[in-house]
Amino acid sequence: MPIALVDCNNFYVSCERVFNPQLEDKPVVVLSNNDGCAVARSNEVKALGVKMAEPWFKMEKLAKQHGIIALSSNYTLYGDLSARVMSILSTFSPKQEIYSIDECFLDLAGFDPKSLIGYGQTIRKTIRQQVGKQAHGGNGLGQSTHG
Amino acid sequence: MPSSLYQTITAPLVGSPPILAPLFSHKVPAGFPSPADDYIEGRLSLDQHLIQHKDATFFVRAKGNSMVGAGIFDGDLLVVDRSLNPSSGDIVIAVLDAELTVKRLIRRDGMVILKPENPDFSEIVLKEGQELQVWGVVTSTTKKFI
Numbered sequence: 001m002p003i004a005l006v007d008c009n010n011f012y013v014s015c016e017r018v019f020n021p022q023l024e025d026k027p028v029v030v031l032s033n034n035d036g037c038a039v040a041r042s043n044e045v046k047a048l049g050v051k052m053a054e055p056w057f058k059m060e061k062l063a064k065q066h067g068i069i070a071l072s073s074n075y076t077l078y079g080d081l082s083a084r085v086m087s088i089l090s091t092f093s094p095k096q097e098i099y100s101i102d103e104c105f106l107d108l109a110g111f112d113p114k115s116l117i118g119y120g121q122t123i124r125k126t127i128r129q130q131v132g133k134q135a136h137g138g139n140g141l142g143q144s145t146h147g
Numbered sequence: 148m149p150s151s152l153y154q155t156i157t158a159p160l161v162g163s164p165p166i167l168a169p170l171f172s173h174k175v176p177a178g179f180p181s182p183a184d185d186y187i188e189g190r191l192s193l194d195q196h197l198i199q200h201k202d203a204t205f206f207v208r209a210k211g212n213s214m215v216g217a218g219i220f221d222g223d224l225l226v227v228d229r230s231l232n233p234s235s236g237d238i239v240i241a242v243l244d245a246e247l248t249v250k251r252l253i254r255r256d257g258m259v260i261l262k263p264e265n266p267d268f269s270e271i272v273l274k275e276g277q278e279l280q281v282w283g284v285v286t287s288t289t290k291k292f293i
Contacts, residue, residue: 021245021247021280084202084203130202130229130230
């Protein structure tokens with residue numbers, strides 16, 4: 001039974017980028033409440049070796065060196081964009097299971113297996129255009145998670 | 148600590164109960180008052196009136212005077228639908244030099260032009276190889292008088 005897992009890349013960072021194009025292609029971290037530690041990292045920041053949940057004081061020096069842009073988290077915004085993404089994704093399958101703020105499963109039973117790749121691309125393009133998010137999809141036989 | 152920079156874009160409340168106001172069938176004249184017929188055609192929700200695709204719609208606060216000819220003034224609240232494919236002649240929010248700007252999109256003789264609606268501003272013609280990124284299509288503007 002084909003099930004798609006859709007997740008969004010670097011969700012909080014990409015939410016910030018939707019509204020601020022200046023953050024595009026720059027190293028960006030989103031920090032937890034009270035700016036304690038990294039809860040989201042752009043690919044540029046990951047490439048610099050910053051780990052998930054790394055405390056801000058530990059990366060402050062690196063941030064200065066490489067011009068890492070640190071943002072306080074804005075969960076109202078992430079929640080709003082997540083609701084939009086999930087609502088759009090729900091139109092692609094009769095059965096959706098939301099797994100986290102940026103992941104969900106779509107039941108694609110009965111879909112022509114040959115059409116699944118193209119379908120995935122359509123889903124990705126739709127999310128990209130309508131909410132400005134980079135979504136990722138995978139098809140598996142059962143439910144599984146990937147990061 | 149640097150703070151978030153988007154102060155001009157807000158999202159409509161998804162799923163909030165609509166406020167329905169009576170809709171009168173009579174057009175209101177701006178000049179001579181006509182005898183009103185008090186006939187209520189139905190009830191209108193501004194959300195439904197202004198928003199076609201709620202998941203893809205955002206509100207953007209307009210800044211500057213480059214679009215006054217199109218009826219967009221400094222401080223107006225623009226309704227922006229990201230699900231629409233931009234056509235020539237549409238008013239769009241475009242990403243230009245990493246900034247969001249509102250202009251009219253014109254495609255002419257293979258050229259892409261961002262046209263301000265104010266003679267004091269000049270057209271922006273995209274150079275060859277320069278890709279235009281349209282953030283969304285502006286479907287309406289709202290203005291508060293009080």
